[in-house]
Amino acid sequence: MSLTQFTSITGTCVPVPGPDMDTDRIIPARFLKCITFDELAGVMFWDERFDENGQSKSHPVDDPRFKGASIILGGSNFGCGSSREHAPQTIRRSGIKAVIAESFAEIFFGNSTGIGLPCVCASAADITALARHISDHPETEVTIDLLNMTASWKEGSFPIRMPAEAREALTRGRWDSIAELLVNMDAVEKKNKELPQVAASC
Numbered sequence: 577m578s579l580t581q582f583t584s585i586t587g588t589c590v591p592v593p594g595p596d597m598d599t600d601r602i603i604p605a606r607f608l609k610c611i612t613f614d615e616l617a618g619v620m621f622w623d624e625r626f627d628e629n630g631q632s633k634s635h636p637v638d639d640p641r642f643k644g645a646s647i648i649l650g651g652s653n654f655g656c657g658s659s660r661e662h663a664p665q666t667i668r669r670s671g672i673k674a675v676i677a678e679s680f681a682e683i684f685f686g687n688s689t690g691i692g693l694p695c696v697c698a699s700a701a702d703i704t705a706l707a708r709h710i711s712d713h714p715e716t717e718v719t720i721d722l723l724n725m726t727a728s729w730k731e732g733s734f735p736i737r738m739p740a741e742a743r744e745a746l747t748r749g750r751w752d753s754i755a756e757l758l759v760n761m762d763a764v765e766k767k768n769k770e771l772p773q774v775a776a777s778c
Contacts, residue, residue, distance in 0.1 A: 579749040582694050585674045586719040587646030590636050591707035592621070597650055598657030599684065603666045616666035641714040649707050650677035652700070655684025664688040674720050676703060676727060676736065689742045692751050696720060698727060702734035722747050 603616065604623050610616060625635040632638055637645075648667070654677040655663060664687045667675070674694040688695045709731065710716055718729045722743055726733050745751040 579751060580692060581749040582692065582746040582751075583723050584719055584721045585647070585694060586717055587673055588642070588644060588714065588716065589647045589649050589676075589706070589710045589718055590639075590642040590645035591649045591710060592636055593649070593651055593707065595652040595678075596656050597654050599655060599660050599663040600657055602655065602663040603660065607666070608660060608662050610662075613662070613665040613669060616662060617669040617671075620666045620670040620672070641711075644671070645714075646671055646673040647718055647720070648672055648675045648677075649703055649710070650675055651703075652678040654678075654680050654695075655688070656681040659683040659687070661687045661691075664691055664693050668693045676706075676720065678703060685742070689745060689751055692746070694720065694722065694738070694746055696722075696725075696727070696736040696738050698734055698736050702727075706732075706734070 601624055602621060603619060607616065607619050607622070621635060621637055625633055625638055627633060636642055654675065663684060667688075668691055672693070674696065675688070676696055676698055678700050679697055680688075680695050685695050706718070706727070706729075709729075716729050716731075718727055720727050720736065722738070725736050725738070725743075727736050728734075742751075
């Protein structure tokens with residue numbers, strides 16, 4: 577089973593500024609009752625985008641300038657709060673291919689890596705400068721290079737950071753732990769035979 581190797585991601589950006597973007601703001605709890613993750617497409621940041629009457633709050637995601645954007649520019653502690661795996665799922669299924677933020681909550685970062693959603697860190701100054709440029713030039717395409725660890729566009733670039741283990745998993749196509757087990761079933765069965773069998777008792 578071959579998984580996508582994420583060596584670079586290119587797309588336009590949507591700035592979603594501010595610290596502590598928690599998972600309940602990314603996807604409200606009432607959407608967690610979905611049967612499949614496919615149902616989460618389009619509900620990203622729902623309560624941030626619409627009021628109780630369904631009227632738009634003029635969120636950046638709905639700004640016509642950023643239509644079709646596939647990279648989020650976020651703040652610090654992105655993805656904090658409850659450890660709902662639905663948060664990265666709704667982001668990815670809403671067309672986002674990567675997130676650049678100052679920092680990420682640990683569990684959110686792990687859940688994102690596990691579904692092939694690269695999350696990279698950059699300095700607040702670099703993200704702010706890029707967001708300002710994007711606001712004036714929303715058509716700008718940014719490339720996240722996971723081999724050279726840079727985010728670049730025609731007019732500039734800056735360094736990005738990611739834990740080595742996550743970077744290796746993404747660039748080598750080994751980010752899905754279940755797929756890794758399935759493709760290595762011979763080794764799994766061999767190890768299972770080597771382990772002592774313990775009978776349960778009441």
